[in-house]
Amino acid sequence: MTETLSGAQAIIRSLELLGVDTVFGLPGGAILPTYDPLMDSSKIRHILVRHEQGAGHAAEGYAAASGRLGVCIATSGPGATNLVTAIADAHMDSVPMLAITGQVNSHAIGTDAFQEADIVGITMPITKHSFLVTKAEDIPAVMASAIEIATTGRPGPVLVDVAKDAQNAKFEFSWPPTKEMTPGYKPVTDPHGKQVQAAAELILQSKKPILYVGGGVIRAGAHKELHKLAKLIGAPVTTTLMARGAYPDSDPQHLGMPGMHGTVPAVTGLQKADLLITLGARFDDRVTGDVKTFAKGAKVIHVDIDPAEIGKIRHADVPIVGDAKVVIAMLTQELEKQLKGKKYDISEWWSYLIGLKERYPLGYNDLDDGKLAPQYVIERIGQLSGPEAIYAAGVGQHQMWSAQFINYENPNTWLNSGGAGTMGYAVPAAMGAKVAMPEKLVWAIDGDGCFQMTNQELATCTINQIPIKVAIINNSSLGMVRQWQTLFYNKRYSNTDLHTGTDTQMVPDFVKLSDAYGCLAIRVEKVEEVDAAIKLAMETNDRPVVIDFIVGRDAMVWPMVPAGVSNDAVQYARDAAPIWDGEE
Amino acid sequence: MSQHVLSLLVEDKPGILTRVAALFARRGFNIESLAVGTTEVEGVSRMTVVVNLDGQPLEQVTKQLNKLVNVLKIVELEDDSSVARDHMLVKVRTDASTRSQVLEAVTLFRARVIDVVSDSVVIEVTGDSAKCKAFIKVLEPFGIKELVQSGAIAISRGSKSMSEKVLK
Ligand SMILES: Cc1ncc(C[n+]2csc(CCOP(=O)(O)OP(=O)(O)O)c2C)c(N)n1
Numbered sequence: 001m002t003e004t005l006s007g008a009q010a011i012i013r014s015l016e017l018l019g020v021d022t023v024f025g026l027p028g029g030a031i032l033p034t035y036d037p038l039m040d041s042s043k044i045r046h047i048l049v050r051h052e053q054g055a056g057h058a059a060e061g062y063a064a065a066s067g068r069l070g071v072c073i074a075t076s077g078p079g080a081t082n083l084v085t086a087i088a089d090a091h092m093d094s095v096p097m098l099a100i101t102g103q104v105n106s107h108a109i110g111t112d113a114f115q116e117a118d119i120v121g122i123t124m125p126i127t128k129h130s131f132l133v134t135k136a137e138d139i140p141a142v143m144a145s146a147i148e149i150a151t152t153g154r155p156g157p158v159l160v161d162v163a164k165d166a167q168n169a170k171f172e173f174s175w176p177p178t179k180e181m182t183p184g185y186k187p188v189t190d191p192h193g194k195q196v197q198a199a200a201e202l203i204l205q206s207k208k209p210i211l212y213v214g215g216g217v218i219r220a221g222a223h224k225e226l227h228k229l230a231k232l233i234g235a236p237v238t239t240t241l242m243a244r245g246a247y248p249d250s251d252p253q254h255l256g257m258p259g260m261h262g263t264v265p266a267v268t269g270l271q272k273a274d275l276l277i278t279l280g281a282r283f284d285d286r287v288t289g290d291v292k293t294f295a296k297g298a299k300v301i302h303v304d305i306d307p308a309e310i311g312k313i314r315h316a317d318v319p320i321v322g323d324a325k326v327v328i329a330m331l332t333q334e335l336e337k338q339l340k341g342k343k344y345d346i347s348e349w350w351s352y353l354i355g356l357k358e359r360y361p362l363g364y365n366d367l368d369d370g371k372l373a374p375q376y377v378i379e380r381i382g383q384l385s386g387p388e389a390i391y392a393a394g395v396g397q398h399q400m401w402s403a404q405f406i407n408y409e410n411p412n413t414w415l416n417s418g419g420a421g422t423m424g425y426a427v428p429a430a431m432g433a434k435v436a437m438p439e440k441l442v443w444a445i446d447g448d449g450c451f452q453m454t455n456q457e458l459a460t461c462t463i464n465q466i467p468i469k470v471a472i473i474n475n476s477s478l479g480m481v482r483q484w485q486t487l488f489y490n491k492r493y494s495n496t497d498l499h500t501g502t503d504t505q506m507v508p509d510f511v512k513l514s515d516a517y518g519c520l521a522i523r524v525e526k527v528e529e530v531d532a533a534i535k536l537a538m539e540t541n542d543r544p545v546v547i548d549f550i551v552g553r554d555a556m557v558w559p560m561v562p563a564g565v566s567n568d569a570v571q572y573a574r575d576a577a578p579i580w581d582g583e584e
Numbered sequence: 585m586s587q588h589v590l591s592l593l594v595e596d597k598p599g600i601l602t603r604v605a606a607l608f609a610r611r612g613f614n615i616e617s618l619a620v621g622t623t624e625v626e627g628v629s630r631m632t633v634v635v636n637l638d639g640q641p642l643e644q645v646t647k648q649l650n651k652l653v654n655v656l657k658i659v660e661l662e663d664d665s666s667v668a669r670d671h672m673l674v675k676v677r678t679d680a681s682t683r684s685q686v687l688e689a690v691t692l693f694r695a696r697v698i699d700v701v702s703d704s705v706v707i708e709v710t711g712d713s714a715k716c717k718a719f720i721k722v723l724e725p726f727g728i729k730e731l732v733q734s735g736a737i738a739i740s741r742g743s744k745s746m747s748e749k750v751l752k
Contacts, residue, residue, distance in 0.1 A: 124603060125610050129653040132598065149653060184595060184656040308647035311640065 002172040007136030007162065008033035010173050011100065014143035016043045017175055020071050020098075022062060022435055023047070024055035028075025029115060031102030033167035047435065047464055050456040052079050054428040056086020057454065060095045061432030064415045065390050065440075067221060069151050070432060073100040077115030080161070081122065085422055087157045088126040092419025093242060094219055096155035098146055099123075106134040106163040120161050128156030129182070136169035141177035145185075153187025154306040155219055187305065191322030191330065199277075199301045199318045200334040206275035206299070208349045209235045212258070215242025215418065216280015216304060218411045220324035223247065226279065229332045233344050236353055238266040240281055242418040245408035255353065256362065259287040261400045261557050264360035264578050267570045269353055270295050278302045280324045283313035284419070285563075293566035303327045360572055362404050364555070371552035374473045375401050377530055381443060381471055382406030384534045389441040390415065390433050394426040394450030396480035398473035400557040402445045424453030430468040431461050441469070441538060448474040448500045448510070455513070461544040462518035469537045470519075470546040472510055475553040476501030483556050487574075502550050514546035523548045585636050587616060589668055589738045592631040592649065593656040593750060596622070600654045604631060607652065613637060613645050617670075617735030625747050628656065632668075632737045657750045661738045668738035670716045673698075674707045677727035686726055693719045704729055712736075 005013060011034050015023070024047045027035040038046055049055040052074040059070030070090075074083050080101040090097040104113040120130045129149050131142045142160055150158040203209055217226055223246050230237050230253055237247045238258045247254055256263035258270050270276065276298045281287070288294040291313060302309075302316035303324060310319040320327055335344075364375040378401045382391070387409035393399040393416045408414050415433060417425040430444035451472050461468055475482075478496040485493050499505045502525060514521035520540050524533045524547055537545040558573045571577050594600050601620060608615050616634040623630045635645060646658050661668065678686050679702075686705060690697055695709035709719055713736060720728070740746065 120599065121602065124599075124606055182595075182653050185653045306651070308644065308651055312644060 002174040004170055005173040006033065006037075006167065007139050007169050007171070008167040009037045010136065010139040010171070011143065011162065011167070012037045012041050012044065013173065013175075014140050015071070016041060018144060018147050020044060020069065023071040023073050024049055024058040024062075024432065025073030026052055026055060026075070026079065028079045028102065030076035030104055030164045031073065031079070031100075031167075033164060034073070034100070034102065034162070047460060049428070049460050051454065052082030053085050053424065054431070054454055054457040054460065056083045056097075056099065057089070057422075057425050057428035058432035058435070058457070059097050059099075060086060060090050060093075060425075061392055061415055061429030062436040063095050063097055063432075064429070065412055065433035066436035067412060068436065069096045069098055069147060071098045071100070075102045075115070076104055076119070077117045080119040081117055084122060084126070087123050087159065089417050089420040089422045089425065090157040091126045091128070093215065093417065094155050095157065096151040097157040098150050099157060099159045101159065101161045102167070103132065103161045103163045105165045107165070109134075109163065120159065123159050126157070127159050128154075130159040131161065131181075133160060133162045133166050136166045137171040138179075139166070140173060140175060141179040141181045144177050145181035149182065149185055153189075154216075188307070188321050189305065189323040189326060191303075191320045191327045193330075195318060195320045196327065196330045196334050199320060199331055200338050202275060202299060202301060202318055203233060203277065203335060204338055204344060207346060208272060208274040209233065209277055209346065210269050210273040210275070211235050211237045212270060212276045212278045212281050213237060213239045213243045213246050214279065214281025215240065217243055217246040217324050220280060220305070221411070222280070222325035222328050223411045225325055225328035225332065229328050229335070232332055232335055234346060235277065236269050236350070238262070238269060240284070240287055241403055241416065243281070244403055244414040245411045248409045249407040250409060255357070257403055259284075260289070260561050260563070261404065261559065263362055264559055264570060264572055265353055265356040267559070267561065267567050268356055268578070270298075271567050272352070273298045276300045278316075279328060280304060282309045288313065289561045289565055289567040293568060356578075360559075360578055364558070367552050367554055369552040369554060372525065372527060372530070372549060374398065374475060374549070374551040374555050375405050376527070377471065377473060377549045377551060378402050378445060379405040380530050381445065381534055384531065385441055385443060385538065387413065389413065389443060390430075390437060391443045391445060392416065392426045392430040392433060393444075394446040395421045395423045396447045396450060396478070397475070397483060397555070397557050398445055398447045398479070400480075401473075423447070423450040426450055427454050427468070427470060428457045430470070431457050431466050434466045434468050444468055444470045446470055446472050447479060448472055448476060448498055449478045451510070452508075455517075458514060458517035458519055458544055458546070466544070467541045468544050470514075470544065472546065472548050473551055474500055474510065474548050475551050475555070476504055477553050479553065480557070482553065486556070488562070501553070510546065510548040517544075519544040519546045521546045521548070523550065525550045586638055588635050588637065588642055589661045589666070589736060590633045590635060590646070590649075590658060591661050591738060591746060592633065592658050593623070593747060594629050594631060595654040595656060596627050596629045597654050600629070603652050603654065604633070604649065607648055608635075608645075611644070611648060613641065617733075619735040619737050621737070623747060628747065630746075632735070634736050657746065659740075659746060661740060665742075666738050666740045668712055668736045669710050670713050670736050671734035672709050672716050672719070673732045674709070674720070674723060674728055675704055675730040676707060676723050677703060677729055678705050679703060682726050686723070689719070689722045693722070695719065
């Protein structure tokens with residue numbers, strides 16, 4: 001059956017038919033035709049943001065918290081370019097996202113028309129794929145294809161740029177679309193049985209294996225399979241910044257996060273292992289440090305759905321292309337078969353690792369600056385809110401502390417900008433997460449710098465009744481940059497002072513600002529006030545809450561492996577490299 | 585560094601050339617030449633890309649290209665199982681005293697003269713890149729006024745067709 005629709009109506013109808021229930025966006029000339037039928041849709045909730053970057057990160061937060069597709073929409077030119085940062089972010093972190101942009105009339109494309117930007121060209125290297133639609137009748141097939149590409153294989157952002165005349169033109173709409181838009185798109189999900197067998201053999205030969213778990217395990221929804229595998233072989237587990245929550249922090253097999261600010265047991269465990277069982281991770285430089293000296297003695301099993309990740313940075317002895325959920329389940333089965341009930345003994349490896357865990361637990365010291373310790377604030381938020389809550393972070397010190405001092409027990413509860421490191425991610429991502437998971441407690445743990453990049457979405461939260469909680473870890477500076485200046489630039493603090501602390505000019509006053517946005521706004525300066533403020537925030541659900549935690553600016557993120565240095569040189573605290581029992 | 589000839593079947597969609605070229609640029613891979621044209625299948629174009637690299641990066645190039653949604657298939661065409669040809673047009677300075685020498689070179693290289701005026705000729709030659717290079721060397725002393733090359737196009741030997749499996 002067909003029905004005469006405009007291209008604009010077809011966009012909305014296709015989204016409805018493809019199960020989209022929420023879009024974040026902001027209208028303008030070139031997308032106006034689509035906003036008209038959007039107003040009538042009873043299936044799609046449109047949330048009007050205050051900046052398109054907010055729409056993009058909200059779509060990301062929606063996707064990361066729920067595992068579903070996130071959708072954002074913007075007009076041509078500046079509307080579209082305002083999405084660019086979020087699209088790049090989604091690309092780096094494999095977030096399933098659909099970005100719809102209006103484009104000038106097809107005959108005006110290429111003439112430098114008003115609000116024309118070649119957004120397909122601009123986003124080519126930061127999208128999984130993109131479409132420029134100039135004919136209304138292509139819309140249903142393009143929308144279906146775009147969503148399929150965004151959500152399958154290695155997920156990622158897909159851009160659909162629709163010329164205004166294609167939105168206005170009428171055509172005969174039918175569903176499902178018959179035209180195949182992308183015959184070249186065929187992600188591999190099922191691994192080669194032989195490879196899985198080889199991986200199992202390699203595991204059982206190894207004496208010092210380690211599970212190097214990346215964000216792919218979360219995107220694949222493979223946490224249960226991972227748990228089963230880890231329990232079967234009893235191997236130590238590390239979860240990267242993107243994988244926090246893929247394996248419970250409370251489990252004794254968990255060594256914590258590896259990398260630049262990873263735990264000593266995780267960093268060292270990888271360095272000393274004889275086998276990396278790499279699952280949905282990509283040997284990012286923030287994990288490996290100097291690649292040449294990374295886990296030098298280890299063989300590598302590399303499981304990834306993206307063949308291009310395998311062997312990109314580190315040679316894989318056993319490469320396995322496939323969906324982590326499928327591969328891990330098969331691998332576990334194969335191991336069970338090969339073990340035949342025998343126990344796989346790595347107790348010597350464990351006694352070494354347990355020693356590390358005991359000697360080098362994560363921790364922090366209160367500084368005698370009369371200010372709150374930022375780590376304490378974050379730790380209390382985690383303890384009071386619990387592992388069912390969702391935590392979105394900005395980028396900087398507060399992000400690292402949130403990854404370190406909150407215990408994650410569940411996937412999709414830790415949202416952050418890992419690959420791109422986008423300041424401004426937290427508030428809109430938390431907003432998107434809360435929309436996707438309204439019954440969940442959602443925190444944005446943000447820096448005073450990051451917060452100033454996207455806090456206007458608090459207006460969106462207030463107006464649309466999206467009661468997120470924001471904790472500003474206010475150290476009155478661009479803290480992470482300041483930390484590097486402390487460590488590597490002789491304490492010359494070039495342009496990192498933000499003047500937002502209580503003993504400064506306090507511009508802006510975050511309490512006044514948040515109050516103006518209709519939030520419950522609280523300032524906390526003393527240890528005794530911390531718990532009460534967090535509890536009040538948790539109880540307040542009629543509006544967003546912003547807590548301005550005034551913390552010391554000299555706190556630093558430890559442990560640390562300086563950029564480009566070997567992970568062997570991990571520093572537990574300033575000038576404190578772990579001592580390796582004279583074993584080498 | 586070694587030269588590799590990659591043959592790509594791609595959907596004939598706007599922007600595909602940009603996507604491929606941009607990928608090479610962004611990942612720091614060197615393109616020696618790139619030729620595009622239509623194929624026996626409607627809507628499908630074929631690109632022949634000659635790249636300069638080695639082992640590991642070639643695999644990266646292929647994998648990254650494969651991720652482009654509009655790329656249908658990629659094969660590396662090895663020297664011994666394929667033929668590659670360049671098409672070249674050269675405008676060479678000639679006068680009464682040199683014309684016969686130039687024409688002799690044309691015969692030797694099985695090239696063709698396609699335009700003649702009093703002070704120059706336009707010559708067309710096809711062949712692998714070694715032959716084209718050698719031909720240029722021979723013509724250089726006479727004075728090359730203009731030179732244009734297509735970039736290699738390549739095809740496998742034998743009866744198999746690259747598009748067989750992809751396009752059902
Ligand atoms: C958009 C953007 N600009 C600049 C940076 C570089 N950068 C990384 S962390 C950081 C400081 C962030 O400061 P703040 O939000 O106050 O967090 P803190 O480190 O103090 O916890 C900066 C500027 C970035 N990651 N993103």
